[in-house]
Amino acid sequence: MYVVVIGGGNVGYYLTRELLQAGHEVVMIERDPNRARQISDELGSMVIPADGCEGKYQEEAGMRRADVIAAVTGDDEDNLVACQVAKMHFNVPRAIARINNPKNEELFRKLAIDDTVSATKMILGVIEHEIPVHELLHLTELEGGDVQIVEAYLDENSPVLGQTVREVQLPADTSVAVIIRSGRAIVVKPDTRLTEGDRILVVTSAEREDDLRTLFIGS
């Protein structure tokens, strides 16, 4: 794949290195000439010292034949503009933007940025996972957040203990994907009975979360 990386900070540097190691063709655009030279010395001569938001330098970087642009600077506005210029002028099939302010995620998606990566949100997710709160855990999201995969841990207070999967009144657009019991995944059948300590993976939509929490965890 041919990837153009915008921004040579830590994220851009390690991303470029990984991509090169995986055998991809990569060109980076980094604004600071000293940093550009440093990365160029380390990784080979594929760093253009310029403003990655400008069409002229994107052209120089071969954006016309790029499969992916990954804009990973520390500034959301620069990442947005770099991706929009790449889409507008060069029809890049896939634009990925790093987001620092999680609030920008929705806007970027509206503006046809294909994928966003938010370190802030990921760190929050990891911490949420590490801290045992008896809440729904967000495992992943699909379709831009419209479809969620969440995990519910059934403790001794769960209202659904002893019920079969058929008996549980699931909210709309929701299905139980798998139950993890004693470290093993159990295939869900209508007559599978829920017991304390089960971890239930549920596919649902964002707006059903409150209902799910009440159902599996209690209020």
Add this chain to the structure above:
Amino acid sequence: MKVVVIGCGRVGATVAAELAARGETVSVVDIRRSAFRRLPATFSGLAITGSGTDADVLQSAGAETADLVMALTEGDNRNVLAAQLAKHTFGVPRVIAKINDPLRADAYRTLGLETICRTVILADALVASVAGGVEATNGMVLAPTAEPMLGAPPAGSLADDQARAAADQMADEG
């Protein structure tokens, strides 16, 4: 009309003050509180400290009910982000972004933004003044209001020092 001005630099402060003086409901946003010193004491609008690219800040500035948002900070990309936030998240009917890079300004017009480009405005005015003089620029290049000061430079100024040095040198050589 309800107007939100993002960026209280020279341009933003002037526009905000002028619109408020004309009776529009104006709120002005800047990340630095000190920027609001540029506003006149008579400014009747709202001054909000915060980033104009942050949805919560725009909301507290009244973006949801604004008729017009102007993004006038010193960063082209910041203006682009703020303008699109206003347009797509808050549904503001009219949005103007200051984009000083002419190519980028042109590109964003195709994405539905009104743009104003300082580079183009200044360059056009200056080019027009070359052929047609000050009169040809429609008030954008201004004629001087006084005759240039002639005669000896003020004592102690750099020009004065240089003139003395030159005179001394001529005296030495003569």
